[in-house]
Amino acid sequence: MGKMATRRDFVAATGLGVLGLAGGAALGLAGCGSGTSQGNASAQASEVSWDEEYDVIVVGAGLAGLAAAITVATEGDGATCLLLEKSDQPAGGGNSQFSSGSVTYTDDAEAFGSYLKELRGDYTGTPDDILEVFAQRSAELRDWVVGLGADESDMKFTNEDGSKRGEFGELENSESYRYMSFNKKESKSFTHISHFALSVVEAHADVITEKTKAPLTDLVCDAEGAVVGVVYDERGKEMKAKANKGVIMCCGGFENDTVMRQDYLSAPHAHPVAGINNTGDGHRICAKIGADMWHMHSCAGFWTNAVSLDGEKYCAYRKINKQNGITVGINGRRFYMDYDMAVSGWPQSDELVSLEGDVGCRHGHQQFGGEWPLLPLPSVMWFIYDQDHAEDAYTDGTGDPVADGFAVSADSIEELAALIDVPESELTETVALWNSYCEGGKDLSFHRPPSTLNPVANGPFYAMKCCCELLNTDGGPRRNAKAQILDTAGEPIANLYSAGEFGSLWAHLYQGSCNLSECLVFGRLAVQSALGIA
Template sequence: MSNNQSPLASRRALLKQGAALAAGMGTMMLTPAANASSSCKPAATKFDEIFDVIVVGSGFAGMSAAVQAAESGAKVLVIDKMPVFGGNSTINGGAMAVAGSPLQAKAGVKDSVSLMVQDMLKSGRGMNDVEMLKLVCDGTSESAQWLAQYGTVWKPFVQHFGGHSVPRVLQTKESSGAGIIRPLIAAAEKLGVTMYKQTKLESFIQDADERVVGVEVKRNHFFQKSRSGTPAKLGARKGVIMATGGFGRDIDFRQMQQPRLTSELDSTNHPGANADALKQMMLIGANPIHLDQIQLGPWSSPDEKGFGTASQFNTAATYQNGIVVDVRTGERFFNELADRKARAEAIMTRRDDQGKPVYPIGFTNAKGAKNAQTLAWGMKYDVIKKADTLEELAAQYDIPADKLKAQVAQWNQFVKGGEDKQFGRPLMQAFELTEGPWYSVRMWPKVHYCMGGVRVNTHSQVLHLVSDKPIEGLFAAGEATGGIHGASRLGACAVAEGVVTGRNAARTAVSEKAIDLKLA
């Protein structure tokens, strides 16, 4: 950006100086003067280390960006503030929505990019950035194959997650995002990517034209001690890619957006999932979008902390192959294959006269649970219960046994007839629940995903709040961005978004003209 835009530049400089004084965050840019129209030019920054591309964050988006950039020959650095790499991605279920995969073709599933876009638009209540949706959906098939080339192993069958019109979900053999992150880290190391953990982003460094040319960090940072670490300046000749995820564990910030999401509501996110990096982007003018759209995971259990064992069990077994009932009536009360927002909101309505949760029960039989890899662990910790008969299952949760048996019989009739006359659930992969043993779990949503973040264009460039033009040298991918999912993200689309947009950001960044930076 040019300095001849003096009113806008002046305003930015004032905002940054004021923010630095108020928050004690230090200088956000190199210009010391409040008046950007001054003829004074800042002294050139000297950096401790210089790279072509710096990636902040090491999840799906960050590692995909790093590997993609390194493939092009760029000198790449990945930093993460936590003591281990991977962030939320390593505890993610490892499921990726893919339009047009070989597994779909093998199973006779007809799918298309346009159908996936339509499904995501419906789930997002029409609030989505359509061009970004198209970019993500169009890149899923090729990106799934790209991951496989680097060592990700997909299960040999396709799954049908809630809100998707057809089965299109691939999942790692581990049922974990680690099945994607570990191969990408290995690939990055083989390609010469430098990776620093316990390195916290403090602020951005910009040049006289307000281009992002690097970051100020704290090295040897301990997450539990906010002021820990030693300062360093890291230069980026081509750009900085922000792949810093969401803010699901930042209770104060998330409650500013959604007051009902208090500390009483658990989260599936890792402890470092806060708004610190988002705030730094906002301080240099990034446009925040949809910050109040925060997703609750409808497959969680109140009987364990975090992501736990119930999430994978419910995703792979209950929702695809079983039913969910209100313990007071023994009856279904929603479409188990609706999108996440619809399911979470339905579950949250189950309360007593004092407003306290009445936890619904999700269950299936042995056939339905055959692909639930966390079943044994869930039973070990008494999160998932086993019953030989429906009467025994009803007794475990004080459900009226006759009502429960009647509901199961009705469900079986729907499956026979090919139509769910209660809630219109798709029955493509449904089967009759005729015999035990039965496996069940109590359910209650947890804060899971932030649909909001900074606004980007289809080149993954971060857009300025005032000018709506790219902030030069700054890119973002994955959950750090907003607008793609609208009001609600469909299951398995986080991996799709992260991998596709991470690679997209890297392609744009490496195509930038390198600027000359100096070492200290």
């Protein structure tokens, strides 16, 4: 067999290191490796008339992009950086600002790396060296953040003594995780890691040029396929910026692209909690130049939250308390272990780690058959509870879900079934069976913890409409342990790097607070690789 042709061989043989030209002079979206043009001519990247020139260009100003820009400023020995953000938010329009703000770190890189491999499980497409470099760099995070000027007296550090177990506490070495965050209630300076990182970026305005409302529209490559610059839109004006050392893609996920949710998650009905600007732009741009994709199935999500009866608004994040009732589908039956409230259940209690307590939801992964897959949830679900638990079940808005348009109520279960159009016989049987479990102290169908067995017995009764909720996706261009983006032959695309949730390392189970760690670790690593200082 002959040698497998690489992307570079293909580009060199076909002379596709071009950008398409639309209407003569304007650069179109044909990209580095496209053999088509939107006009009648094409130009080599060497012939492009650049509007700007920087050493490093960072795309996306979430925490990953901020970390990359900070690294250029603090470790780049005078290197310059262009930081592009498509939203009007200086700290990005993705998920970073909507997260808890907690960052995982470790004091034992070897043990933490072992835990990461346990979380990966059988998803061996993520190589060991990616997890090992993440573990090694996570051991540097606390010192790095403090070294940038964070005041430790304004922060809290959890599990410093290693006495608690991680989100998947039954796995070996889960206690090796630590996490840090700014104290939201008592901090004298910052309340979130993103706000702190933005302040560091702003302090280095001499070498970092940040532009908001400036979405990337294309990458520019040379004749051999190396990325040499970008095209972006600056408030309606097309701009071409040269990158002397590299382009760092920090574009987040695709949770707010309806078609991509259908194609990769089979969840067109899922409701994204945040990241309104995470619409897969960077994925499509990188795909055009031959980037390979991985982890497109992986996400944090697929628990339930309330949606208004008209489908127009959503209950605030985690504002319904599922221990106060049961969840049924349109057939009137329970269909899963419907206490999905343990999404932030770490440090783990003995109840949650014990065999009898392996229940709940861990960032969307739900106990199912003794394992923790992502469950496909129905498009419509109903949370059923009674008057005795009405005060605690819904804690959003006015506190009255009927008045707020999220629920209906009735004096009997039969009347309630008619209002939500589920079979009366099924719903009454489901509620009766549930009440018998509550009386006996055991959920024999789905094994909810005894402390969550609250009967649905005293009217009026409530039915709150629920939807499947999604926090973030992990899929995107495949990266290596140097943060380089790889093509479909497994070769690095020269001068192109990524960080954060844009092609995240998470393939299977996820330890909470590690997404922000990955932003910091790979944002820094990508720039160090681009500048040759890793």
